[in-house]
Amino acid sequence: MLDEEKKYIQAKMTREQAEQEEKHALERLKKKQNQEDVLEQVKIKDRDKRRTEQEKMYEKRAAMLAEIEYNKKIELEKVKAGQELNTLKSSKGMLG
Numbered sequence: 001m002l003d004e005e006k007k008y009i010q011a012k013m014t015r016e017q018a019e020q021e022e023k024h025a026l027e028r029l030k031k032k033q034n035q036e037d038v039l040e041q042v043k044i045k046d047r048d049k050r051r052t053e054q055e056k057m058y059e060k061r062a063a064m065l066a067e068i069e070y071n072k073k074i075e076l077e078k079v080k081a082g083q084e085l086n087t088l089k090s091s092k093g094m095l096g
Helices: 004-093
Strands: none
Touching: none
16 A cells, blocks of 8 residues: 555656646746737837837928928018019109
8 A cells, every 4th residue: 555655646746746847837938928018019119109200200391391481482572572662663763
């Protein structure tokens, strides 16, 4: 009977050891999966941040171009107004 008890205890210890190793393997797998999840979240956050910065840059560029275009129109209107004023002054000089 002692041999049977030894065999039973040994088998039980072997099973417990196998269960423990499986548990550790599962924990390592979970840690690895968590690390992969974190890395993926970091990548997504970084991609979103770059996209947002790029959109801001495009908006700023568009605003600058609109301002340049607006200033050109103002200058053109000033030139036209100056020409009209000169035309009026010369026609007054011719009449007067």
